[in-house]
Amino acid sequence: MKLATGAVLAAVLALVAGCGNDTGNPQLGLDMAKRVTAKLTGKDKAAPPPTADQIRAAVTPEFRAQNGNLPMLLASSVDKPIASLMFQTGQNGDVRTYLTPDAISFSLRQGVLVASRGLGADLMQADVTQVLPRVLAGSGQAQRVHVYLDSEDREVRHSFTCSYARAEGQVVETCRGDGTGFENRYVLRGGRIVTSVQWVSPLLGSFRLEDLG
Amino acid sequence: MPKTKSTLGFALATFAAVQPTVPSAQQSYSYNNYGAPGLIDMPTAQSADDAELSTTISHSPAFTRATMTFQITPRLSGSFRYGTIKNYVIATGEPTFDRSFDLRYRIIDEGRYRPAVAIGLRDIIGTGIYSSEYLVATKHLSPRLTVTGGLGWGRMATQGGFKNPLSVFGSGFNSRPGGFTGTGGQVELGRWFRGQAAFFGGVSYKATDRLTLKAEYSSDAYLLESAAGRNLIAPKTPVNLGLDYRLSDGANLQLAYLHGDTYSFGLTFATNPRKAAVPGGKGGAPIPVKPRDMKSAQALGWVTNEPAKQQLRGGMQTLLQPDGIHVEAVTLDGRQATIFIRNEKYIARAEAIGRTARVLSVATPASVDTFRIVPMVNGMPAAAVVIRRDDLARFEHDPNGAQRMFDAAQVVSHRGKPRAPDVLEGQYPRLTWSAGPYVKASYFDPDNPVRADLGLRFAARYDLAPGLVLSGQVDQRVIGNRQGSTRFDPSALPRVRSDAGRYAKADTALTKLTLASYFRPGENLYGRVTAGYLEPMYAGVSGELLWKPVDSRLALGVEVNYVQQRDFDQAFGLRNYKVATGHVSAYYDFGNGFHGQVDGGRYLAGDWGGTFALDREFVNGWKVGAYATFTNVSFSDFGEGSFDKGIRFEIPLDHFLGRPVGKTYKATLQPLSRDGGARLDVDGRLYDQIRSYHEPELEKSWGRFWR
Numbered sequence: 001m002k003l004a005t006g007a008v009l010a011a012v013l014a015l016v017a018g019c020g021n022d023t024g025n026p027q028l029g030l031d032m033a034k035r036v037t038a039k040l041t042g043k044d045k046a047a048p049p050p051t052a053d054q055i056r057a058a059v060t061p062e063f064r065a066q067n068g069n070l071p072m073l074l075a076s077s078v079d080k081p082i083a084s085l086m087f088q089t090g091q092n093g094d095v096r097t098y099l100t101p102d103a104i105s106f107s108l109r110q111g112v113l114v115a116s117r118g119l120g121a122d123l124m125q126a127d128v129t130q131v132l133p134r135v136l137a138g139s140g141q142a143q144r145v146h147v148y149l150d151s152e153d154r155e156v157r158h159s160f161t162c163s164y165a166r167a168e169g170q171v172v173e174t175c176r177g178d179g180t181g182f183e184n185r186y187v188l189r190g191g192r193i194v195t196s197v198q199w200v201s202p203l204l205g206s207f208r209l210e211d212l213g
Numbered sequence: 214m215p216k217t218k219s220t221l222g223f224a225l226a227t228f229a230a231v232q233p234t235v236p237s238a239q240q241s242y243s244y245n246n247y248g249a250p251g252l253i254d255m256p257t258a259q260s261a262d263d264a265e266l267s268t269t270i271s272h273s274p275a276f277t278r279a280t281m282t283f284q285i286t287p288r289l290s291g292s293f294r295y296g297t298i299k300n301y302v303i304a305t306g307e308p309t310f311d312r313s314f315d316l317r318y319r320i321i322d323e324g325r326y327r328p329a330v331a332i333g334l335r336d337i338i339g340t341g342i343y344s345s346e347y348l349v350a351t352k353h354l355s356p357r358l359t360v361t362g363g364l365g366w367g368r369m370a371t372q373g374g375f376k377n378p379l380s381v382f383g384s385g386f387n388s389r390p391g392g393f394t395g396t397g398g399q400v401e402l403g404r405w406f407r408g409q410a411a412f413f414g415g416v417s418y419k420a421t422d423r424l425t426l427k428a429e430y431s432s433d434a435y436l437l438e439s440a441a442g443r444n445l446i447a448p449k450t451p452v453n454l455g456l457d458y459r460l461s462d463g464a465n466l467q468l469a470y471l472h473g474d475t476y477s478f479g480l481t482f483a484t485n486p487r488k489a490a491v492p493g494g495k496g497g498a499p500i501p502v503k504p505r506d507m508k509s510a511q512a513l514g515w516v517t518n519e520p521a522k523q524q525l526r527g528g529m530q531t532l533l534q535p536d537g538i539h540v541e542a543v544t545l546d547g548r549q550a551t552i553f554i555r556n557e558k559y560i561a562r563a564e565a566i567g568r569t570a571r572v573l574s575v576a577t578p579a580s581v582d583t584f585r586i587v588p589m590v591n592g593m594p595a596a597a598v599v600i601r602r603d604d605l606a607r608f609e610h611d612p613n614g615a616q617r618m619f620d621a622a623q624v625v626s627h628r629g630k631p632r633a634p635d636v637l638e639g640q641y642p643r644l645t646w647s648a649g650p651y652v653k654a655s656y657f658d659p660d661n662p663v664r665a666d667l668g669l670r671f672a673a674r675y676d677l678a679p680g681l682v683l684s685g686q687v688d689q690r691v692i693g694n695r696q697g698s699t700r701f702d703p704s705a706l707p708r709v710r711s712d713a714g715r716y717a718k719a720d721t722a723l724t725k726l727t728l729a730s731y732f733r734p735g736e737n738l739y740g741r742v743t744a745g746y747l748e749p750m751y752a753g754v755s756g757e758l759l760w761k762p763v764d765s766r767l768a769l770g771v772e773v774n775y776v777q778q779r780d781f782d783q784a785f786g787l788r789n790y791k792v793a794t795g796h797v798s799a800y801y802d803f804g805n806g807f808h809g810q811v812d813g814g815r816y817l818a819g820d821w822g823g824t825f826a827l828d829r830e831f832v833n834g835w836k837v838g839a840y841a842t843f844t845n846v847s848f849s850d851f852g853e854g855s856f857d858k859g860i861r862f863e864i865p866l867d868h869f870l871g872r873p874v875g876k877t878y879k880a881t882l883q884p885l886s887r888d889g890g891a892r893l894d895v896d897g898r899l900y901d902q903i904r905s906y907h908e909p910e911l912e913k914s915w916g917r918f919w920r
Contacts, residue, residue: 020647020672090501095610103497103535107610114610117498117920120491120871124919127612145612151489152832153561153916155615203492 052076052083052208059085059212072212073098075106078197079205085212106209111135111186111193113200113209121203124149131162135173135186135193138166144175148201175199182206241353243417243425243457243465244481246271247335247343248280248292249317252415252429253453253469253477255369257361258331258351260319263287264487264829266837271467273477274299275438275446281860281882283837285829288319291839293860293882295657298342303442310659311342312884328352335368338400340393342437345369346406347413362414365432366406372434372451374409398854398885425457427469435472448472486835491871493920499568500532504606505579519634525576526637532572537875538565541589541640541679542631550577551585553594553631558875560834560865561914562588562905566598567618574605587627588906591731591897592641592680593739595906596763597627609919619915624908626763628733630679646673651688655713657884658700666693666717680732684896686725696720705850706888707790709750709817713886715781716749722783724749729897737762739899748894749783751776751817759899764908768900770798774893776817792819794893800900802909806830808838817891820844824890826861832913834865834877842890850889857890859883 050058052074059072067087075098076083086098086106095114097107104118112135114126123146130142146158160177173184182199184206199206242259245251248269250259261267261284269280278296285291292315301309313336323329328350336343349363366377367389379386389408393401415429431451438445448471455469455477467479522545529552530540537558544551550573556565566586573584584605586598604621608614651670656663668690675683690696698714716722727745734740739759746752753776761768773795780786796814803809808830813823822844828836841858848855861881867873904910 019649021645090503092502092504092606092609097501099498099501105498105501107501109610118496120493120495122493122920124493124916125610125612125614147612147615149493149916149920151487151492153493153914154832155916 049082051081052210055083055085056210056212071096071098073106073108074210074212075100076208077205078208106207108209111196111211113196113198113207116200116204119200119204121148121201123147123200124155131173134162134164135171136188136191137164138171139164146201241356241359241419243427244269244282244467244479244483246273246276246278246467246469246477246479247315248278248282248294248481249290249315249333252361252417252427253455253467253471254431254433255361255363255365255413255415255429256317256331256333256347256349257359257417258319258323258329258349258363259359260284260288260290260317260331261483262485262487264831264835264837265483265485267481267483269479269481271477271479273446273469273471274475275435275471275477282315283829285837290317291315292317293884294336294343295662295884297662298438298443299445300443301437303440309342310657310662311340312657313341313343314338323352334405337405338398340397341391341401341404343368344401344404345433357419359417360414361416361429362412365411365413366408367404368436369413369432370409370411371436372411372432372448374411374432377406377408377410379406379410395848396851396853396855398856398858399848423459427455427457429453429455431472446472447474449474486831486833486837486868489833489868489871493917494867495872496564496920497535499536499920500571500575502571502605502609503575505574505602507579525578526635529572529576530637532576533569536565536568536572537873538569539640540637542636544631544635545577545581548580548582549585550581550583551587551597551631553587553589555589556875559873559917560867560875560877561832561873561917561920562911563914564873564917564920566911567918567920570598570600570605574602577602585627589679590902590906591682591729591741592630592676592678593731593733593903594627594630595903596911597625598911599623599625615916615918618918619912624763624911626736628736636679641676641678643676644673645676646671648672653688653693653695653717655695655698655717656882658698658714660698660700661694664693664695664698664717666690666695668693680730682729682731682897684725684727684729685723688722688724690720690722702852702887704852704888706818706820706846707792709778709790709792709888710886710891711888712750712781716783718781719783722749723785724783725896727896731897731899734758739903741897741899743895743897746779746785747774747776747896750779751893752779752787753777755893755895757899759903761900761903761907766802766804766909768800768904770796770800770900772796772798772814772898774895776893792817794819796824796892798900800904802904804909808836810840816842816844816889817893818846818888820846820889822846822890824892828861833868834863835868836861836863838862844890846889852885852887852889854885854887857883857885857887 071088073086075086084100086100088096089099090097095107095109097105099105107115112128112131116122125147127145131144134140134142142162144160148156150156158178160175162173162175165172171186175182185197186193187195195210197206197208242250246254250261251257263284265284267282271278278294280292280294282292294313297308297310299308300306315335317333319331321330330350333347335345345367347363347365347369351359351361353359377386386407390404411432413432417425417427419425431453435446435448450473453471458466460466463483465481469477471477526543539555542553554569559565569586570584582602584600587594600622608618648671651668654665668688670688672686695717702711704711727743729743732740737760741757743755755774757772759770775793778788778790794815794817796812798812801809808828810826815821824842826840828838830836839860843856859881864878866876
């Protein structure tokens with residue numbers, strides 16, 4: 001059965017390689033080959049990912065016009081050197097959904113993150129009804145609930161108790177619950193969240209979200 | 214998605230580099246030489262994590278074994294093993310090849326003072342080289358240190374054996390019958406817990422996160438292996454010393470010094486259907502719901518002119534294409550939009566439904582109130598999910614949105630095919646083809662336990678009309694040794710499967726060429742008729758009828774086939790053997806992750822009987838199961854193994870890639886493939902395709918509706 005394992009691997013390979021017009025065919029073989037080639041030729045190192053500052057500088061009025069003057073969000077990971085521009089592609093009540101060109105989205109209810117998609121281990125839903133008034137007030141306590149999916153696609157709910165305080169012109173939200181905790185920060189202007197650092201999930205960590213309007 | 218591939222390429226860098234890393238849980242057990250949680254040769258009372266599937270290859274001068282173990286429930290686990298012992302036939306020095314099955318059950322969980330206790334049976338069917346039973350207790354003295362003690366019978370009482378304590382229940386427990394019944398492969402109940410008993414025990418110490426040290430007192434004296442003439446091991450002490458080293462998550466190395474005489478080493482690979490590479494998957498974000506503008510809903514009225522409808526259909530197709538969903542047809546009548554989709558990407562069917570619903574919220578006129586999403590399977594409507602448009606907007610960001618959406622949606626029966634004018638261009642007729650490598654393996658030939666071929670496979674499928682499919686497949690071997698098999702197993706039955714080795718000699722094989730019709734003959738009924746070269750060994754006609762109400766856990770099916778055996782070269786010629794074969798089947802979803810199937814009917818060799826199958830199923834597409842077939846062929850006529858049985862797997866590629874691709878690897882492991890209880894292998898069997906769009910199956914993956 002040693003070779004049986006090998007055979008399974010080879011069969012998996014057989015599933016992923018090949019060609020045709022069968023769109024059900026994942027054709028990872030090609031993808032993998034490209035990546036390996038990029039690695040060998042050093043091309044994968046050629047372009048370091050742009051920083052948030054570089055992206056911000058590149059957002060000119062012309063660029064906005066090219067993109068239909070859609071509202072934008074500049075998102076960057078707190079833990080990893082990655083940043084991307086996101087375009088508002090949906091609005092449902094007071095929730096706005098922003099999308100990157102490679103199909104990753106964040107949904108914000110009046111500036112508070114309620115969902116992510118396309119990252120893996122995504123925040124599926126969040127109950128932040130108590131959070132919003134506390135962030136605006138900059139004081140008090142609130143409950144929030146996050147919904148995730150487990151490996152078997154079942155919903156897992158995490159409840160957090162959060163407290164709010166003002167520090168250095170920001171509202172700091174400190175949450176604890178279910179054996180974990182996180183800290184979010186919000187910068188408000190005119191009673192509106194414009195910049196924030198918000199936690200998505202244990203596996204994804206926190207993201208800095210800047211409303212570029 | 215807006216047009217964002219613009220001049221600012223670099224600024225639009227991606228988040229693709231975000232790789233969520235799942236932290237590895239620290240496990241307190243490790244695998245032994247028998248591929249089960251344990252010490253070195255001896256077991257412990259520990260269970261592996263629920264649903265863990267492991268393969269252990271262990272080797273020493275005294276044995277080579279490959280063991281596959283599945284933690285069937287949190288308490289029950291089973292193993293299948295294939296092993297060889299050199300010099301086994303003393304007269305000729307020939308090796309023996311042996312298959313064995315084990316079962317273990319943890320009776321008592323470990324408590325603060327109480328040890329975990331398990332009962333186990335090794336090599337319960339078959340020839341019984343490893344036949345033994347045990348009762349074992351294991352206790353953690355600290356998080357790193359465990360002690361184990363147990364009582365063994367059979368082979369596990371060959372060292373330090375004493376009078377069986379069970380003999381208080383009767384003197385029959387004092388002697389253990391040897392040998393095996395008939396042609397082997399039967400459960401040797403009459404042997405269990407009989408003969409002498411002996412103590413065994415040991416300790417394991419987790420020195421670091423990667424390294425575990427083990428020592429045991431073994432009650433196995435290796436009598437068979439140390440016998441004169443075999444001389445594979447010469448035990449000097451009952452003590453074995455060993456270690457387990459975690460190479461990476463899911464890969465462990467074991468080393469041991471056995472009985473003061475020789476070494477053993479092992480490799481264990483473990484995976485768990487319940488631990489995905491990326492929970493929820495890394496598939497792209499969906500298009501957000503677009504709430505409708507109620508003013509325009511009243512003002513604009515319905516879309517009635519055909520060109521406008523055509524444009525809407527095209528728009529939906531464009532929006533769903535990146536999601537891997539194909540739009541076959543769209544019917545817009547008044548306040549309802551009906552969309553017929555083909556999903557080849559999402560194993561979680563609810564995700565395909567959810568993505569389609571969101572696209573409809575963007576792409577249909579505001580006057581439409583209701584979305585009716587009809588998943589098509591081989592041109593047949595499988596069901597319809599009916600969703601009120603406003604519910605989508607209401608529940609998209611609801612903290613309990615998945616459940617509320619499920620409660621508000623209706624899964625109903627849908628029989629009607631799309632009307633011809635509603636079908637999108639390019640859907641029918643439609644040609645799909647592919648070319649790629651294949652691997653075929655055959656196992657358990659004593660001359661060469663694993664034979665494999667690597668080649669190229671050309672497949673094409675032509676959908677002439679909804680439900681009418683012409684398909685073919687040609688395999689061209691490039692390299693391999695499957696044709697090298699010279700084994701000829703005599704059979705008392707027509708040689709319906711035992712000529713596999715002769716079929717394997719064909720370099721170029723037409724493995725399939727069929728015309729199939731799929732249809733809905735009535736409410737809750739699904740039908741299939743397939744004619745042509747059905748599989749590598751048989752050609753003929755196959756008909757199937759399935760009864761499956763949309764909300765039923767139970768389904769019933771009938772399949773009738775009339776087939777003729779194909780020539781070994783797998784061109785167009787036929788051999789003389791003809792048979793009418795078919796089954797009546799009952800399928801039942803027990804609802805706790807287990808699924809059962811019973812088939813009764815006539816098998817390929819003309820034998821009558823039944824097949825019983827039980828699978829553990831996971832929402833993410835994994836299945837692990839076992840089956841057994843009993844027919845009116847006597848165990849002696851069946852030959853080695855007595856009756857047909859096997860283990861089967863379905864492994865979704867998505868699990869490892871962490872994103873939806875919709876491909877599943879299926880495999881059945883038959884310890885012995887013979888002519889009794891053999892079935893036709895025809896494509897397009899209805900049940901699994903249909904039920905995935907029905908309740909309760911659809912509800913299980915509903916958490917993915919908003920994914």
